Amino acid sequence: MKKDDIRNLPEAQRDSVIMLVLQYGRDDTPGMAEWKAEGRRVRAADQARRAQAGQRAVAQLKKEHDEFQHVTWYKDRSYPEYANSNAFQAYIGKSDQGGDPYLRMLLRYSGDNWLFVQTFEVLADGQQFTVDPGGHFKVERDNGEGDVWEWYDANVTDDDMRMLRAVASSNTAKLRYNGQQYRQDRNITATEKAALRRVLAAYEALQGPQQVASAQ
Template sequence: MKTFRCCVLLFFSVMLLGCNTSDVAQENARLTQELSALTSERDSLAERVSELGKELSALRSELDEIKHGAGRLLSDGERHLSDKNISDAEKAFSYILGKHPTSKEADVARAHLKKISEDRERQEREKAERINNSLDFMRVTTDKVEGITWYTPKKALGGYGETLSPLILYVGKKSEPWLRMKLFYKSDNWLFVDKAIAYIDGVKHAISGDMFERDHTGGTIWEVSDVSPTSVDLYVLREIIKSKETIIRFYGKQYHNDRKMTPAFKKALQEALDAYEVLGGSMERYQ
């Protein structure tokens, strides 16, 4: 009898435990489902908050552009204009006209664009006139034996064709024209030059010319390098033309000597470039 009661109690205990385990499992599943739904809702809300943040940022940016964009663009354009970055200045002014056409800044931008256009047209007219007249500034000599005509800027020369400029650009022409560049050192004492540099507004630039020929007469000596200029040389020559100050330094075996490029000597370089163009030369040859 005692054994039977134990078995019955054990049976009901197992049944009760089985019922509790099933309920717990169901409740756990329900809570898990609710947690998953809440997590999904949280992620969705976070994504929406992020989207709203981006929209708010875009609206603030648009509002800032409406309030201050034209002014900033005008300031940028005028800064580019002051730095002589004409292309960038035109882009900024043109953008104002497209983005803020009725603003007061647009009126200023139109005035700047008109001035840029007028300046460009004037410069083109002056260049055309300068080029057309360039041969008038040349001393022309002809080598009948070789069939070559030489064009040398008069501003680089003195009386009787004497060389004055320490750096000369000149043109030779047979069937086609070509450029020559001469470094010219003249003194009453030998320097034995082996190279030269151009000191342009505080910056040193190398110049081609490492083979100097030497001659003398009546107590005067000449040391000369005569070469075909490279694309780098032509860049340096253009920098010299527009420079405020250029010094040509000749380096000898022991000493050096400085010669200044005067405004006339700088202009002679430009005249040689213009003459080369008039005679049919192409700068692509020196690229």
């Protein structure tokens, strides 16, 4: 492969090739200096493109400032305004006092009958994940006008992040609500997956300045 072919590789493969060249390429190997220079140029262009895409993703989100909690919330515009609806969503919080942004997720069931949800299971293109709030008392509940809804709203863990990324990039994803006696399955919609991709891109973009500052 010629060094100019790096640009034509799929992005994930391109990143791997550049990393290998920069970390393990011997400087005394003929042509390696040109390979490394090309790798750095491609990496810089990729980083600039990702930063621009991330900033566009941030601009697409709606911002809500909570003056009591001293935090700004970034939510996708498709984020459900009312509690009586199913939801598989992520959103971002950023404290007025500074520090890194943080990611939260909302998993919500709405229907005619109580499930008393204890755990959630996700299947994304064959990959299976379990979200365990720690018992059905950790899941909040409410009802009104003949509808019931149960939801879990929490900070995202490393395992949750792997799940969210798998769902965001999946062709098919399903969510199962496991209740005390009953369970219910539903498809995670294309709208929810698109919203998740925008939120994850914005989250990475909002982390950028802190990561740069900490590296200097």
